[in-house]
Amino acid sequence: MVPTLIGRIQTRLFLLATVGVVITLLVMPVVPGAAGPLGDLYVTGLLVLVAVGVLGVGWELLYHFLMQFRWEKDWPTLFGLLTLVPEGLLLYFLLRSGAVGFIDPIPPAAFWTHFTVVWVSMWLVANGPMRVPFIRWRFRGGRVL
Amino acid sequence: MVASAGIPMYDIPFLTAGGGIGSFVTLDYLRIYGVPTSQMRVVSNIDHPWQTYEFLTRCSQIPRSERIRSDSSSRPDNLWGFPSYALEEAWKDKNPAYLWQLLTEPLLNDYWTPRAGTVFENLEREAKRIGYWDMLVKGQVRMVRRRSGGGYFTVVTPPEGAAPTKRIVFRSRFVHIAVGYPGLKFLPDLQEFRTKYSDYQHVVNAYEPHEQVYEFLKTRPGTVVIRGGGIVASRVLQRLFDDRERLGLKTQIIHIFRTFVTGSHGPHIWARRKGGDGWAYQGFNYPKSVWGGQLKAEMRKLEGADRAKKYKEMGGTNTPYRRRWQEQMRAGRSGGYYHAVQGTVDRVERAPDGRLVSYVRSSDGIVREPVADYIIDCTGLEADIAEHRVFADLLTYGGAGRNPVGRLDVERHFEVKGTASGDGALYASGSATLGGYFPGVDTFLGLQIAAQEIADDLARRGFVRKMGPLRSTSQWFKWVFNSPV
Numbered sequence: 001m002v003p004t005l006i007g008r009i010q011t012r013l014f015l016l017a018t019v020g021v022v023i024t025l026l027v028m029p030v031v032p033g034a035a036g037p038l039g040d041l042y043v044t045g046l047l048v049l050v051a052v053g054v055l056g057v058g059w060e061l062l063y064h065f066l067m068q069f070r071w072e073k074d075w076p077t078l079f080g081l082l083t084l085v086p087e088g089l090l091l092y093f094l095l096r097s098g099a100v101g102f103i104d105p106i107p108p109a110a111f112w113t114h115f116t117v118v119w120v121s122m123w124l125v126a127n128g129p130m131r132v133p134f135i136r137w138r139f140r141g142g143r144v145l
Numbered sequence: 146m147v148a149s150a151g152i153p154m155y156d157i158p159f160l161t162a163g164g165g166i167g168s169f170v171t172l173d174y175l176r177i178y179g180v181p182t183s184q185m186r187v188v189s190n191i192d193h194p195w196q197t198y199e200f201l202t203r204c205s206q207i208p209r210s211e212r213i214r215s216d217s218s219s220r221p222d223n224l225w226g227f228p229s230y231a232l233e234e235a236w237k238d239k240n241p242a243y244l245w246q247l248l249t250e251p252l253l254n255d256y257w258t259p260r261a262g263t264v265f266e267n268l269e270r271e272a273k274r275i276g277y278w279d280m281l282v283k284g285q286v287r288m289v290r291r292r293s294g295g296g297y298f299t300v301v302t303p304p305e306g307a308a309p310t311k312r313i314v315f316r317s318r319f320v321h322i323a324v325g326y327p328g329l330k331f332l333p334d335l336q337e338f339r340t341k342y343s344d345y346q347h348v349v350n351a352y353e354p355h356e357q358v359y360e361f362l363k364t365r366p367g368t369v370v371i372r373g374g375g376i377v378a379s380r381v382l383q384r385l386f387d388d389r390e391r392l393g394l395k396t397q398i399i400h401i402f403r404t405f406v407t408g409s410h411g412p413h414i415w416a417r418r419k420g421g422d423g424w425a426y427q428g429f430n431y432p433k434s435v436w437g438g439q440l441k442a443e444m445r446k447l448e449g450a451d452r453a454k455k456y457k458e459m460g461g462t463n464t465p466y467r468r469r470w471q472e473q474m475r476a477g478r479s480g481g482y483y484h485a486v487q488g489t490v491d492r493v494e495r496a497p498d499g500r501l502v503s504y505v506r507s508s509d510g511i512v513r514e515p516v517a518d519y520i521i522d523c524t525g526l527e528a529d530i531a532e533h534r535v536f537a538d539l540l541t542y543g544g545a546g547r548n549p550v551g552r553l554d555v556e557r558h559f560e561v562k563g564t565a566s567g568d569g570a571l572y573a574s575g576s577a578t579l580g581g582y583f584p585g586v587d588t589f590l591g592l593q594i595a596a597q598e599i600a601d602d603l604a605r606r607g608f609v610r611k612m613g614p615l616r617s618t619s620q621w622f623k624w625v626f627n628s629p630v
């Protein structure tokens with residue numbers, strides 16, 4: 001899928017709400033370094049997804065801008081994977097600094113495990129299986145609606 | 146009238162003319178959307194859908210073992226494009242390197258592209274699965290005419306002896322035309338040479354069989370002139386270089402570019418394509434986002450002159466930057482056996498010793514007269530659409546018109562503008578429709594995009610049910626298990 005701006009944003013939100021939620025429910029019970037009741041962990045995990053979505057709108061604007069320098073106006077698969085690094089770091093430092101007050105402090109190992117597993121799963125789904133139910137998605141720049 | 150003329154007439158709701166990749170992917174979509182084989186026919190002069198494509202790729206030096214141009218998820222046998230060819234070949238060859246290439250393309254690696262053989266084998270599997278041959282009618286389509294009661298008549302000449310009459314007619318509500326390239330177009334100076342000397346052996350088009358060139362070069366050292374800067378030129382060069390290496394030949398190559406690209410080119414920083422050594426580099430025949438991203442969305446909104454301008458901006462002959470080809474050309478330049486020049490050729494003549502002299506004028510005024518044993522024309526396959534009888538007839542009698550770049554004018558859903566007939570519709574896809582709201586038409590993926598638009602339009606008209614996520618998923622499993630649709 002080669003994204004348009006609106007398609008990027010829609011795909012991100014859609015995958016967070018589907019793949020992201022499922023993966024969060026699966027991994028939160030086993031992430032390392034986390035303590036406390038599972039319910040709280042789930043709340044934290046889901047709030048992290050919300051933060052990835054909200055910050056993501058800004059990130060997508062940046063990616064869209066950077067994409068304009070590419071003649072083909074494409075977004076190589078590898079970019080979709082590697083952007084996990086800056087996005088993860090920014091979110092991690094925001095959480096550490098307490099700037100996102102509504103998310104409870106989360107131990108680094110727990111954050112990175114959850115974040116990475118969610119990201120890689122979403123990336124894998126976007127690079128293939130997503131096309132199985134949604135046959136028009138890749139021809140519409142990633143628009144779901 | 147038709148009936149009274151004694152010509153047999155058959156009713157078939159949907160007919161596609163051509164029987165190449167374009168017809169195939171359209172039928173594939175419609176079968177998967179739920180149309181039974183009894184409702185559709187494909188009229189073609191070939192026996193299997195990849196026949197013309199295989200002929201052209203083989204001539205232009207892509208036998209089954211070589212890799213084609215388009216990417217891993219352009220799969221004409223699988224409308225989902227998943228699993229992609231790379232996954233399949235990696236699995237079959239037990240070679241994870243393909244996946245690494247896929248992951249790092251086009252940044253650290255060339256685009257991963259499938260072997261021609263992989264494409265053909267899968268097309269065969271899918272053709273069997275959808276009952277392709279139950280729908281095939283052999284014959285030459287003569288014309289498609291609107292019927293006063295709505296829909297269309299398609300007049301067909303069956304192969305000799307296959308039918309009691311010289312013509313048969315199909316009456317359909319929907320017709321789709323995917324007849325491929327209207328014809329070969331030769332460079333004018335080469336055409337002139339061929340006619341003047343009636344020599345079809347030494348001046349050849351890369352899309353024609355031309356093994357004699359490579360065979361000759363095995364017998365004695367010779368010189369070849371290559372014309373053109375597209376992927377076919379790259380392929381032919383690769384063959385010449387490969388033979389040179391493999392068999393220790395002494396072949397000299399002179400490569401004439403009409404437009405000699407020396408570096409990145411384009412109007413501004415947001416529209417600059419890479420290039421060098423004569424070539425413009427691009428993975429596929431159009432920028433990648435044409436098949437689904439930003440450029441697809443932009444073009445879809447443009448009309449008339451704006452659209453023609455956009456086509457011009459992103460068009461132009463180009464070839465992929467492949468590391469292997471770059472190596473070979475570097476070796477050729479430093480070894481003094483590959484010479485690339487800019488120039489237009491005024492004429493080609495035969496020297497007293499029978500060899501071929503090209504009169505090449507460069508933009509700096511220098512005139513060169515290279516002498517060669519063979520000239521291989523690696524330029525266009527694109528003749529005017531009116532050279533195809535069916536299009537000529539549609540333009541004259543069918544209400545069809547030309548788009549801003551001169552080809553067949555189609556809607557966003559690939560209905561030919563101006564040809565509606567009652568509750569019927571006439572669609573077209575493939576190279577004849579280049580210049581429309583969607584530029585990538587002449588590719589596997591483009592033909593599939595067209596097929597999807599057509600299938601969805603047919604769903605709007607009630608001919609078939611539109612396919613949603615659940616049905617799509619269940620159909621995908623059928624594809625995986627190779628069970629009938």
Ligand SMILES: Cc1cc2nc3c(=O)[nH]c(=O)nc-3n(C[C@H](O)[C@H](O)[C@H](O)COP(=O)(O)OP(=O)(O)OC[C@H]3O[C@@H](n4cnc5c(N)ncnc54)[C@H](O)[C@@H]3O)c2cc1C
Binds near residue numbers: 196
């Ligand atoms: C050398 C080469 C390499 C290419 N490589 C790629 C690639 O790597 N990836 C990619 O995506 N695309 C590629 N393409 C482009 C394109 O996808 C193929 O050419 C594809 O075959 C086009 O499909 P089509 O149905 O339009 O035409 P075709 O496959 O050529 O089919 C049209 C058929 O219609 C038949 N026909 C014509 N007139 C009539 C008539 N009056 N009655 C009955 N039948 C008729 C013709 O005989 C022909 O068989 C390549 C093209 C060429 C030439």
